[in-house]
Amino acid sequence: MKRIGIDVGGTNTDAVLVEDSKVVAAVKAPTTQDVMSGVVDSLQQLLQKAGSQVSGVEAVMIGTTHFVNAVVQRRDLIRVAAIRVSLPASQSLEPMIDWPQDLRETVDPMIFMVEGGHEYDGRIFMPLDEQAVRDAARRIRDAGIRSVGISATFSPLTAEHELRAAEIVREVYPEVAITLSHTLGRIGLLERENVTLLNACLVELGRKTTDAFKAALAGAGIRAPFYLTQNDGTVMLAEVAAQFPVYSFASGPTNSMRGAAFLTRLEDAMVVDVGGTTSDIGCLVHGFPREANNVVEIGGVRTLFRMPDLLSLGLGGGTLINEKPFSVGPRSVGFRLPQEALVFGGTTLTSTDIGVAAGLIDLGDKSRVRHLPRSLVDDALIRMRDMLEEGIDRMKTQAEDVTLIAAGGGAFLIPEKLAGVGRVLHVEHSSVANAVGAAIAQVSGEIDQVFSGLSRDEALSQARKLAEQKAVHGGADAGTLKLVEIEDLPIAYLPGNAMRVRARVVGDIADIGAGAAIQAAAG
Structure with missing residues (x-):
C-alpha cells in the first residue's frame, strides 16, 4: 500500500511517501501562518522529490494541531448553546462553570437545563421534558446560534434522552450542528459535557479545515481520499472526523509515537518527540500510545475522553535561551x-543555535554562533538534559531503565546518556516520525459502556461488536479488524450482573473500490 502522510506542527509541516514498510521520500517545510499554504509547499516538495514514485497513491493521512491551537489561542471558535438533560440534579453547577473566563466569553454560551436523564444502571432518573427542549431549540434558532452540545446524565450508558433531545432540536432547527456527549466522553458529566461543548464550538472550523485540506491536495495534483489522524494514533475518514475535531487534539505527538514504533519495529518503549515548541513524552504499549485514564486539561478546560498519556515540556528547537x-x-x-x-x-538565541554551536547538528550558518561562550552552551545543554530526565522519570511506571526513541525535528537535543534510560535510539527519518505515523495509521473503534442482564461472555461480545461498528463507520475494512484491548469491571452494587466493558479494535482502511480508483500526479 502506498500512502502520503502529512503532519502540521507548530513549526514545521512534514510530509512523507510510504510504500508498505519503507519510507520512499520525506520533506520538511516551515508551517505558515495560514497553515494551508505550508501544506501545499510540503506536498509540492514531496512530489518533486518522489517523482514518478508518487503515482498510485491510495490514501492521504493528515495530522494537524489546528483545532487544539484554536482552543488554546481562543480563535476561530463559534458561539454555542448547551442543553443539559439532568434536572433536578446538578442544577447548582451549570454548564461551563469551570471554564476560564476569557474562553467562556469567547464562546458566549446560551445555556439550558431541562428535566431528564438516567441512573447509572440505566433506569430513568426523570422523564425527558420534551417541551423544554423544544422551547430551547426555538430560542437557539432565534438567536442565530449554529452549533449546540447536548449532554445527559449517564448517557454513555443509556443515550436515549440525548438522542430524543437531538430529534426535537432538529425538528425545530434542521440546519443546526449537534454534538452529543455520549459519542465523545466518558461517564463523568462535567468533563464529558466540557469536551462536547469544545467540539461544538469547533465544528465549523472542522468543516472549513477539511475543505481547505481537500483543496490543498487538489492544488498539488493529488486525487485521493484523505483521513485525519486521531488522539489514539489511528485515523478517521475526513468527512467523519470533521464532525469530531476534538479527536485530533493530540494527534501530533501520537503520530510521532506510532511513527517511532514503525521506524524502530519496537512496540514497547518510551518516546520523546521534540518539536519546535515542546517536547512530548509518552509511552508505547503494544505499538500504540498509552492512554490517559485521568482528567486532561485542554486550554484550561477539564476533559475526560480518548486522549494519550503525555507530558509536555517547554523544550523544542525554537525554545528561547536567555543569557x-x-x-x-x-x-x-x-x-x-x-x-x-x-x-x-x-x-534570537534558540536551542537550535545551541545545538549547532555544540556540534550536535550541522544547520544554517555555523559562523553566526561561534561567539557564544562555551560555558553558556554547556549550561544550556545541562539544563535541557535535566528537563528531559525529570520528565522521563515522571512518565515511567517501572524502576528499571527504559528504551527511549528520539523523534521529531529537534531530536538532536536528546543526549545519548540519560538517567533512567538504558539506551537512546536515533533512527533514520526520526525527524519526520510524525508524518510517518500518520501515513501508516489504521482506523479504530472504541466502546466504553455498562451492560446488564448478560453473561460476561455476552457482554464482551456485544462490546466488541459495537466497537467494530464504530471502526467501520470511521472507514475501516471490516475484514481486517482485530481486537487490541478489552477490559471488564463487574459493578457489584448494581443488579443484573452489571459490568462496565471497554473494548477497542483497529483495522486497515477500507478499499474505496475499483470504480473510485485513486489517481495521483507528480507536478
Whole structure:
C-alpha cells in the first residue's frame, strides 16, 4: 500500500511517501501562518522529490494541531448553546462553570437545563421534558446560534434522552450542528459535557479545515481520499472526523509515537518527540500510545475522553535561551525559527543555535554562533538534559531503565546518556516520525459502556461488536479488524450482573473500490 502522510506542527509541516514498510521520500517545510499554504509547499516538495514514485497513491493521512491551537489561542471558535438533560440534579453547577473566563466569553454560551436523564444502571432518573427542549431549540434558532452540545446524565450508558433531545432540536432547527456527549466522553458529566461543548464550538472550523485540506491536495495534483489522524494514533475518514475535531487534539505527538514504533519495529518503549515548541513524552504499549485514564486539561478546560498519556515540556528547537538571567524556555519562536534563529540570520538565541554551536547538528550558518561562550552552551545543554530526565522519570511506571526513541525535528537535543534510560535510539527519518505515523495509521473503534442482564461472555461480545461498528463507520475494512484491548469491571452494587466493558479494535482502511480508483500526479 502506498500512502502520503502529512503532519502540521507548530513549526514545521512534514510530509512523507510510504510504500508498505519503507519510507520512499520525506520533506520538511516551515508551517505558515495560514497553515494551508505550508501544506501545499510540503506536498509540492514531496512530489518533486518522489517523482514518478508518487503515482498510485491510495490514501492521504493528515495530522494537524489546528483545532487544539484554536482552543488554546481562543480563535476561530463559534458561539454555542448547551442543553443539559439532568434536572433536578446538578442544577447548582451549570454548564461551563469551570471554564476560564476569557474562553467562556469567547464562546458566549446560551445555556439550558431541562428535566431528564438516567441512573447509572440505566433506569430513568426523570422523564425527558420534551417541551423544554423544544422551547430551547426555538430560542437557539432565534438567536442565530449554529452549533449546540447536548449532554445527559449517564448517557454513555443509556443515550436515549440525548438522542430524543437531538430529534426535537432538529425538528425545530434542521440546519443546526449537534454534538452529543455520549459519542465523545466518558461517564463523568462535567468533563464529558466540557469536551462536547469544545467540539461544538469547533465544528465549523472542522468543516472549513477539511475543505481547505481537500483543496490543498487538489492544488498539488493529488486525487485521493484523505483521513485525519486521531488522539489514539489511528485515523478517521475526513468527512467523519470533521464532525469530531476534538479527536485530533493530540494527534501530533501520537503520530510521532506510532511513527517511532514503525521506524524502530519496537512496540514497547518510551518516546520523546521534540518539536519546535515542546517536547512530548509518552509511552508505547503494544505499538500504540498509552492512554490517559485521568482528567486532561485542554486550554484550561477539564476533559475526560480518548486522549494519550503525555507530558509536555517547554523544550523544542525554537525554545528561547536567555543569557542574563540564564533560562531555557518555556517561550519559543515557533514557526518563525527559520527567520529568527541566529544560524538562519536572525537575532534570537534558540536551542537550535545551541545545538549547532555544540556540534550536535550541522544547520544554517555555523559562523553566526561561534561567539557564544562555551560555558553558556554547556549550561544550556545541562539544563535541557535535566528537563528531559525529570520528565522521563515522571512518565515511567517501572524502576528499571527504559528504551527511549528520539523523534521529531529537534531530536538532536536528546543526549545519548540519560538517567533512567538504558539506551537512546536515533533512527533514520526520526525527524519526520510524525508524518510517518500518520501515513501508516489504521482506523479504530472504541466502546466504553455498562451492560446488564448478560453473561460476561455476552457482554464482551456485544462490546466488541459495537466497537467494530464504530471502526467501520470511521472507514475501516471490516475484514481486517482485530481486537487490541478489552477490559471488564463487574459493578457489584448494581443488579443484573452489571459490568462496565471497554473494548477497542483497529483495522486497515477500507478499499474505496475499483470504480473510485485513486489517481495521483507528480507536478
